[in-house]
Structure formats: C-alpha cells, structure tokens
Amino acid sequence: MFKKGGFVLLRRWTHEGAKSANRAMQFPCLDKLEQVSASLREKSAKNSSSASHAGNIPSNEPVYGKVQSGFELFKSSQPLFLDYGGVLPSFNIAYETWGELNAEKSNALLIHTGLSASSHARSSDRNPQPGWWENFIGPGNKTIDTDRFFVICTNVLGGCYGSTGPSSPDPDDGKPYATRFPMLSVQDIVRAQHRLVKDHFGITKLYASVGSSMGGMQSLAYAQLFPGDVEKVVSVSACARSHPSSIAMRHAQRQVLMADPNWSRGFYYSSAEHPEKIPPHIGMKLAREIATVTYRSGPEWESRFGTERLDDERTPTLCPDFLIETYLDHQGEKFSLEYDANSFLYLSKTMDLFDLSRSHFERSARRRKENSSFYGGQEVQKQYSDEPYPASKRRRTTTLDQSRKDLKAGLEPLKNVRLLIVGVKSDGLFPYWQQREIVELLDQAPAVKYVELNESQSLYGHDTFLLDTQYVGKSIGGFLTEGY
Amino acid sequence: MFKKGGFVLLRRWTHEGAKSANRAMQFPCLDKLEQVSASLREKSAKNSSSASHAGNIPSNEPVYGKVQSGFELFKSSQPLFLDYGGVLPSFNIAYETWGELNAEKSNALLIHTGLSASSHARSSDRNPQPGWWENFIGPGNKTIDTDRFFVICTNVLGGCYGSTGPSSPDPDDGKPYATRFPMLSVQDIVRAQHRLVKDHFGITKLYASVGSSMGGMQSLAYAQLFPGDVEKVVSVSACARSHPSSIAMRHAQRQVLMADPNWSRGFYYSSAEHPEKIPPHIGMKLAREIATVTYRSGPEWESRFGTERLDDERTPTLCPDFLIETYLDHQGEKFSLEYDANSFLYLSKTMDLFDLSRSHFERSARRRKENSSFYGGQEVQKQYSDEPYPASKRRRTTTLDQSRKDLKAGLEPLKNVRLLIVGVKSDGLFPYWQQREIVELLDQAPAVKYVELNESQSLYGHDTFLLDTQYVGKSIGGFLTEGY
Numbered sequence: 001m002f003k004k005g006g007f008v009l010l011r012r013w014t015h016e017g018a019k020s021a022n023r024a025m026q027f028p029c030l031d032k033l034e035q036v037s038a039s040l041r042e043k044s045a046k047n048s049s050s051a052s053h054a055g056n057i058p059s060n061e062p063v064y065g066k067v068q069s070g071f072e073l074f075k076s077s078q079p080l081f082l083d084y085g086g087v088l089p090s091f092n093i094a095y096e097t098w099g100e101l102n103a104e105k106s107n108a109l110l111i112h113t114g115l116s117a118s119s120h121a122r123s124s125d126r127n128p129q130p131g132w133w134e135n136f137i138g139p140g141n142k143t144i145d146t147d148r149f150f151v152i153c154t155n156v157l158g159g160c161y162g163s164t165g166p167s168s169p170d171p172d173d174g175k176p177y178a179t180r181f182p183m184l185s186v187q188d189i190v191r192a193q194h195r196l197v198k199d200h201f202g203i204t205k206l207y208a209s210v211g212s213s214m215g216g217m218q219s220l221a222y223a224q225l226f227p228g229d230v231e232k233v234v235s236v237s238a239c240a241r242s243h244p245s246s247i248a249m250r251h252a253q254r255q256v257l258m259a260d261p262n263w264s265r266g267f268y269y270s271s272a273e274h275p276e277k278i279p280p281h282i283g284m285k286l287a288r289e290i291a292t293v294t295y296r297s298g299p300e301w302e303s304r305f306g307t308e309r310l311d312d313e314r315t316p317t318l319c320p321d322f323l324i325e326t327y328l329d330h331q332g333e334k335f336s337l338e339y340d341a342n343s344f345l346y347l348s349k350t351m352d353l354f355d356l357s358r359s360h361f362e363r364s365a366r367r368r369k370e371n372s373s374f375y376g377g378q379e380v381q382k383q384y385s386d387e388p389y390p391a392s393k394r395r396r397t398t399t400l401d402q403s404r405k406d407l408k409a410g411l412e413p414l415k416n417v418r419l420l421i422v423g424v425k426s427d428g429l430f431p432y433w434q435q436r437e438i439v440e441l442l443d444q445a446p447a448v449k450y451v452e453l454n455e456s457q458s459l460y461g462h463d464t465f466l467l468d469t470q471y472v473g474k475s476i477g478g479f480l481t482e483g484y
Numbered sequence: 485m486f487k488k489g490g491f492v493l494l495r496r497w498t499h500e501g502a503k504s505a506n507r508a509m510q511f512p513c514l515d516k517l518e519q520v521s522a523s524l525r526e527k528s529a530k531n532s533s534s535a536s537h538a539g540n541i542p543s544n545e546p547v548y549g550k551v552q553s554g555f556e557l558f559k560s561s562q563p564l565f566l567d568y569g570g571v572l573p574s575f576n577i578a579y580e581t582w583g584e585l586n587a588e589k590s591n592a593l594l595i596h597t598g599l600s601a602s603s604h605a606r607s608s609d610r611n612p613q614p615g616w617w618e619n620f621i622g623p624g625n626k627t628i629d630t631d632r633f634f635v636i637c638t639n640v641l642g643g644c645y646g647s648t649g650p651s652s653p654d655p656d657d658g659k660p661y662a663t664r665f666p667m668l669s670v671q672d673i674v675r676a677q678h679r680l681v682k683d684h685f686g687i688t689k690l691y692a693s694v695g696s697s698m699g700g701m702q703s704l705a706y707a708q709l710f711p712g713d714v715e716k717v718v719s720v721s722a723c724a725r726s727h728p729s730s731i732a733m734r735h736a737q738r739q740v741l742m743a744d745p746n747w748s749r750g751f752y753y754s755s756a757e758h759p760e761k762i763p764p765h766i767g768m769k770l771a772r773e774i775a776t777v778t779y780r781s782g783p784e785w786e787s788r789f790g791t792e793r794l795d796d797e798r799t800p801t802l803c804p805d806f807l808i809e810t811y812l813d814h815q816g817e818k819f820s821l822e823y824d825a826n827s828f829l830y831l832s833k834t835m836d837l838f839d840l841s842r843s844h845f846e847r848s849a850r851r852r853k854e855n856s857s858f859y860g861g862q863e864v865q866k867q868y869s870d871e872p873y874p875a876s877k878r879r880r881t882t883t884l885d886q887s888r889k890d891l892k893a894g895l896e897p898l899k900n901v902r903l904l905i906v907g908v909k910s911d912g913l914f915p916y917w918q919q920r921e922i923v924e925l926l927d928q929a930p931a932v933k934y935v936e937l938n939e940s941q942s943l944y945g946h947d948t949f950l951l952d953t954q955y956v957g958k959s960i961g962g963f964l965t966e967g968y
C-alpha cells in the first residue's frame with residue numbers, strides 16, 4: 001500500500017488473521033469477568049455434586065461474604081400480609097443486640113439499616129469482625145452508648161443476611177422464592193421489626209428508632225405506623241417520599257442487573273438439578289458502580305482522583321484507566337458476590353416506592369385488609385398482573401400542590417414523636433431539600449430538630465452517615481441523651 | 485398446610501410446576517428485549533444470505549435509522565496521526581451546508597455536534613427531515629441566519645453517520661475497524677474538520693465555530709489549535725476539562741454496553757461469514773437510559789412525572805411502572821438501534837479525555853510527531869499495550885492548584901479569540917461552575933462573554949441547548965451578529 005507524499009508501507013497489526021492499520025484494543029477487564037464466571041461455574045458444579053444438602057438451599061449462598069454466624073433468629077409463624085398484595089406465610093428476622101435491656105424495658109433503641117447492610121452494626125463476642133457502624137456504637141463516648149441503651153439491629157426483611165428474602169426457601173416447595181417473592185414496602189419491613197420488638201422482646205415503647213438512608217425511611221415509617229410505640233426518631237439522609245431522580249438512578253441499576261443473562265429472571269440459584277447456574281456477578285458489579293456514583297460527591301472525587309489516569313503515556317482504552325474508573329471498578333467488584341442480586345432488586349424497588357403520603361397509607365391498609373380476607377383459598381391475591389399497562393399515561397395527574405398536601409397529611413402522626421432530621425449538602429441521592437421538606441411539612445413543630453452539614457463539614461455525599469462520627473455522630477448522640 | 489388462628493390453606497400459585505405462596509413476577513420488559521434480539525437475528529441472517537454486497541460493509545448498518553443520503557463526503561487520503569498514538573491512513577468526513585459562501589470566504593460558520601448527532605443540523609432540499617438544531621438555523625430570524633452565514637455541520641470523526649468511525653472498513657482488510665479503531669481526542673476530531681474547512685473549502689479563517697456539549701469542547705479546541713483561523717467561538721454547556729463525576733457516569737454507560745454479550749468486544753457487525761451477529765441493542769438501551777439521567781434535571785422530572793406510577797392498584801414490578809421509568813425505558817429503546825455502539829464507546833471516552841491543559845497539549849504533540857516518524861514500517865505505533873497497569877496509583881499526584889495552572893496555560897491561545905460561554909444552572913453533567921471556570925481561567929478577558937441560565941429560565945438541564953431558542957438561541961444570535 002503506497003501513499004502520496006513519500007509515505008511507504010505502514011507497520012501492520014493483525015487481528016484474527018486479518019491485517020489492520022492499528023492494533024486491536026485489549027480488554028483485560030472483560031477477561032477478568034470471564035475468569036470469575038468460569039470459577040463460579042466450577043465451584044457451583046462441585047458444590048452440587050458433593051450433595052451435602054438436599055439441593056433446596058442455594059448451594060452458592062456462602063459466596064455472600066457477609067453471612068455470619070453471630071446473629072439471633074426471630075421466627076414468626078403468623079402470616080405477614082403485605083402492602084402490595086403479597087403474603088409471607090411465615091418469616092425470620094436476623095438480629096443482634098448490644099447492651100442490656102433494663103427492667104422497665106424503657107432503654108431499647110432500634111437501628112434500621114440501609115439497603116445492603118447486615119444486622120452486624122458492631123462487633124461482639126459472637127462475631128468480633130467490625131460492624132458497619134462500628135465507630136458509632138459502643139460503651140462510653142460513642143454516639144450510641146451501649147452502657148445506657150439496649151441496642152437492636154436487624155437485617156431487613158427482603159435481605160440476605162439471615163432474614164427472610166428472595167434467596168430464602170418458599171415454604172411451599174422449599175426452593176428459593178427468587179422472583180416469586182412478594183413486593184415489599186418499607187412499612188412491611190417495619191411491621192416485621194415491630195413484631196420482634198413487641199412480640200419477642202415485649203418492649204411496648206422503643207426509646208429510639210434510628211436510621212440512615214433506607215434506614216431513615218424505616219425510622220420515619222416506624223413513627224407513622226406506631227407513633228405511640230416510639231419516643232424519639234432519628235432519620236439521617238432520608239426523605240418522606242422518593243424523588244424521581246433517585247428512582248431513575250435505581251431504575252438504571254435494576255435494569256442493568258436484570259439484563260445479565262445469568263440473572264435468569266431471578267432463578268439463578270444453583271442446585272443439584274441446575275448445577276450450571278451462577279449468580280449475575282457482572283450485573284451486580286455494574287449496578288454497584290452506578291450506585292457508587294450516587295453515594296459520593298464530585299468535589300470529593302476531584303480532590304482524590306481529579307482526571308488523572310493510571311499512566312498518561314498509555315493509549316487510553318475502554319477498560320478502566322482513569323483513577324476514578326479504577327475506583328468504581330473496584331467498588332463494583334467487591335460488592336458483586338457479597339450480596340444477593342434478588343435482595344438488591346427488591347429492596348431497591350422498595351426504596352423507590354417509599355411514600356409517607358396519606359393516600360399511600362390508606363391504599364396499603366385497604367389492600368392488606370382485602371388480602372387477609374382472601375387468605376382462605378376463595379380468592380387470588382392481587383399480585384403481578386399479566387395485563388399490559390395502559391400506555392396512555394405520560395404525565396403526572398396530580399398537581400405538585402395536591403401531592404404535597406397528601407404527604408403533609410401522611411406525616412401528621414409524626415408530630416407526636418421527638419424527631420431529629422439530618423441532611424448533608426453534598427448528598428446528591430437524598431438532597432438536603434428532601435430533609436428540609438420533612439421539617440417544613442411538620443410545620444417546624446417544636447419537637448423536630450434539624451441539622452444540616454455543609455460542604456466544609458462533609459464532602460462524603462450520601463455516604464456521610466457511614467463515616468462522619470463528628471457532625472452526624474455528635475448530633476445523634478446529643479439528641480439521644482437529651483432528657484434521658 | 486394448616487395455620488394457627490383459624491387460617492386454612494392458602495390459594496397457591498404454581499411456577500414451573502412447583503407450588504408457591506405468591507405468584508411469580510412477570511417480565512414484559514425482558515420479553516420485549518428477547519423479541520427484538522430474535523427479529524434482529526432473523527433480519528441479519530436474511531441480509532447475509534441475500535449477498536447483495538461483498539460482506540465487508542456491515543449488513544445491519546441500515547438499522548442506524550438516521551443514516552441519510554443528504555450529506556456530502558470529504559475524502560482525505562493523507563494519513564491523520566492521532567493524539568494517542570494511532571493513525572487513520574485515510575478518512576471521510578460527512579458534512580452538510582446551508583447558505584452561500586461569500587467571495588471573500590469570510591462568512592463561514594462551523595457547527596460542532598454533540599456525541600450522537602449527525603451532520604443534519606437542519607432540513608434541506610436533499611433531506612427535508614427536520615435536523616437536530618432545526619429551530620436554531622435558517623433564513624431570517626433564527627439564531628444562525630443562513631441568509632448571512634455559510635453554515636457547515638459535520639458528522640464527527642469516529643461517528644457513524646457518514647464520517648469514518650469504528651463501523652467503517654479498515655482500509656487494510658475492508659472489514660469494519662470495530663475495536664481496531666484508534667482512540668481519538670477531541671482535538672483529532674477538530675483537525676479532521678480543519679482539513680475540510682481549509683483544504684476543501686479553502687477557508688483560511690472561520691467567522692465562527694459553534695458547539696454545545698461535546699460540540700462546545702470542539703469549538704474551544706478549535707480555538708486552542710488554530711487561534712488564527714477563527715474569529716468567534718461559541719461554547720455552550722461544555723468545559724475546558726472533563727470532571728471525574730462526568731467520567732464516572734460515562735464510564736458506567738460504557739461498562740454496561742461492553743457487558744452485553746452481543747457486543748463481542750466490538751466485533752458485532754454481521755457479514756456473510758457471521759450472519760448470526762447482532763448489535764448490542766440491550767447494552768445500548770441501558771447505556772442511553774443512564775445517559776438520559778444525566779441529560780435532564782430532577783425538578784423537570786418532579787413536575788412532569790413526580791412519583792406517580794402507571795397504575796397505583798397494580799402490584800409494583802421490576803419492569804418499568806413509575807412514569808419516570810417508562811420515560812427512561814422509551815428513551816433507551818429509541819436510541820438502541822439508532823446509533824453504532826462502537827461509535828458511542830469511542831466518543832464517550834473521547835469526551836472523558838478532553839483536557840485543554842498545556843501538559844496535555846504538549847504530550848499529544850510529542851506523540852503525534854513520534855508516531856508520524858514511525859510511519860514507514862520501522863517501528864510500531866505506541867498503542868494498546870498488553871502490559872498490566874501498575875496497581876499502585878490510587879490518588880492524584882498533582883495538586884488542585886498545579887492542575888489549575890496547567891489548564892490556565894493551555895487556555896492561553898483562546899485569549900486571541902472572541903468567546904461566548906453559556907452555562908445552565910440546571911445542568912448536572914456539565915455544571916455551570918465548569919463554564920464559569922473557563923471565564924475565570926481566561927482572567928475575565930474583555931473578549932469573553934458569559935451567559936448563565938438560571939432555573940427559572942431553563943429546567944431542561946444539559947439538554948437545554950437542544951430546546952431553548954429563547955435564552956440560548958438569542959445569546960448566540962446576538963453574539964454572532966455583534967460587529968458583523
């Protein structure tokens with residue numbers, strides 16, 4: 001091949017036997033994913049052939065790294081009728097406790113977790129590994145003083161760290177529920193916790209219900225559902241109703257995960273019958289990368305990573321080479337086998353559906369009532385219709401004002417509770433105005449305390465609640481000991 | 485199954501022959517994707533067997549809906565040495581023009597496009613379909629007056645609407661480049677345009693270089709590379725250097741697309757040899773959904789969709805049922821077969837790499853020089869190394885201050901040009917402070933004009949430049965006619 005202007009033959013690359021002007025790009029990141037798939041497949045086949053169990057319990061469950069032995073199990077054999085028409089004939093709640101319940105049972109504090117956390121909020125004799133809120137809980141000077149309080153933390157219903165969720169056996173056939181699991185609301189999660197608190201511990205009134213992110217949704221829901229059963233509520237980086245932007249980001253995560261062929265519409269648990277199945281680790285990795293984008297803040301990344309690449313002399317590729325990319329890749333990879341994909345999908349949707357509006361409350365109450373009356377074989381549950389959705393609805397049908405009034409009415413019961421709301425300016429997922437909104441909708445009631453962290457106090461975005469013992473920790477600590 | 489408390493047998497659902505407590509969830513959204521795959525496979529097989537072409541040109545190219553016949557082709561047979569070490573032995577640029585070039589060739593205006601647009605900015609006799617900036621260009625009262633200006637718009641190098649890109653044949657074997665295509669910089673794109681302007685049209689000085697988003701990166705790069713060859717530059721919703729947050733969002737889109745098994749590391753073009761190949765339409769749909777989240781704003785979605793669902797009486801599912809979800813789903817679906825996946829990947833990375841810093845400029849110049857000296861068969865190009873990256877670099881090694889100074893030095897040539905910078909407060913992808921930064925780094929030079937749209941002027945976020953003829957349009961129009 002000759003060119004004008006004195007140029008002669010190019011040094012040619014070959015790709016699959018063909019010549020090419022440039023070298024074909026390499027994909028070490030995809031090679032790695034393929035290796036993970038291969039090793040999971042091998043492991044799954046080995047587990048299935050060893051036949052050490054009946055094949056009903058997912059054989060690859062142990063890969064969810066955080067499943068630990070240090071929790072207790074509360075088993076409820078009464079059915080739980082759910083806000084969206086489903087039912088759990090029975091369920092388990094995994095929980096851990098720290099400190100001592102006093103004789104009057106007046107010092108109990110319930111910690112609600114975010115989406116992916118276990119009941120292991122703090123280390124203990126039974127499980128000495130550090131918990132997800134290790135620095136916030138403990139004897140003495142910590143945010144939550146275990147010398148004073150009896151602290152309970154549960155794995156949420158729908159989770160995969162001991163509580164009943166999509167990876168648990170359906171009591172009807174002993175196989176994992178998978179996507180036969182019913183859709184949950186945050187209120188359903190809270191009702192299950194309430195059974196633990198009231199039926200198991202006999203605690204009629206919690207001293208405090210404390211949560212951040214999805215946990216902060218739960219603490220508010222606890223106060224809405226059982227305003228007489230809790231004295232103080234702490235809600236950090238949460239909201240009274242999800243915002244369409246947050247729904248959009250979680251929608252993207254779910255769709256990405258569901259597009260992983262290994263997800264198999266939720267039936268990815270390997271068994272003696274299906275030793276070839278492996279969990280959708282690629283979809284989980286990608287979903288977690290997207291989630292990570294929403295958990296931190298731009299200014300933090302600017303100061304940590306900027307736009308630096310691993311090596312400026314290298315030709316950039318489509319696999320990670322910016323520092324920020326390697327960070328996201330690492331975060332996704334860590335999480336990809338740590339958490340059950342179906343639990344992630346269900347709880348992600350549960351967060352989207354969170355809405356303390358009055359109309360939502362009433363609709364749920366009606367549905368649960370209807371459903372429990374069906375619970376006798378006469379009628380079907382109102383679940384998962386086959387009918388296509390009407391395509392006509394394109395825009396909202398209520399005004400902003402109507403929906404605000406509806407939310408305000410739904411928050412009415414919270415006026416009977418002492419509330420601490422914490423917002424973080426650098427949080428893009430649950431922006432500070434959502435926390436301010438709660439305070440405003442409660443008419444700035446005197447029992448409501450509001451703390452807002454500005455950018456000089458935290459650049460950690462939504463993750464601030466996991467990291468900041470100074471402003472978040474001290475605010476909560478002060479609020480809890482006030483008048484105690 | 486009998487229960488305590490008078491409950492009798494549950495009405496049972498069955499799933500694949502097994503009983504279950506709740507009905508299995510339905511997935512109409514996944515059914516649909518499978519149907520699309522099946523119909524693409526059928527079409528691809530049919531096209532390949534009809535053997536109407538040599539099999540070198542992708543047989544499913546016609547599915548990229550926007551490829552139109554109304555453009556001209558500029559063919560450059562001189563090699564283009566690229567900033568990151570690759571080479572294009574020859575290349576084509578698709579372009580369209582409106583208005584007349586005057587005798588002095590002093591009224592030419594080059595419009596640079598965003599990532600996914602074609603050269604079809606406005607309708608014409610050759611192609612009467614509305615263009616992507618239809619309302620901004622035309623005779624009379626439009627932003628860009630075609631009675632006055634000779635308007636040129638190109639499809640960018642790397643694109644798929646007529647210009648040479650990854651779906652174009654590699655001259656060495658006539659098969660699509662795919663991921664043998666070399667990595668591009670925004671400056672490479674601009675150099676190709678400069679050849680069209682100078683070599684083809686003989687225009688020594690553009691009256692204006694105008695662009696938004698990735699187009700606004702190009703217009704700034706045009707002024708950096710050829711400050712004497714352009715009088716006025718308009719850059720809307722762009723930046724002088726990408727931000728790690730934007731890189732993170734684009735990284736997520738790319739990884740999601742690359743995880744689609746149909747992507748096949750870029751070699752998804754069907755041919756007589758490989759009639760089974762189909763484009764990664766699922767990955768493209770998902771990537772576009774994520775991108776859409778970054779193109780609009782939360783307040784717009786709140787007022788359009790709120791948190792309303794298609795039907796509150798239905799049990800929520802993991803397929804779209806919130807209005808915001810159906811919107812994202814629709815946007816993704818529309819785009820999924822309209823644009824070449826490899827073009828999307830390369831140009832997305834090109835945006836990440838955009839950096840007008842002095843050090844970046846110098847490194848690129850050195851690399852192009854080295855590379856062109858290799859162009860004789862003696863040495864290999866410095867491309868796509870197999871060496872694993874060193875894992876040691878975790879944090880940035882330059883300070884914020886150093887990198888700011890570097891950027892300031894890189895912007896120096898722009899002081900010789902009259903500049904209009906437009907920022908939009910509701911834009912989350914190219915936040916307004918990135919546009920303010922350009923102005924600040926130019927020391928508020930008197931030739932720099934800055935316009936910022938607040939939330940009451942536009943809630944359309946990053947997409948504002950496509951929609952707002954009022955504030956964006958009038959600002960550009962006024963700037964262009966000033967002193968003309």
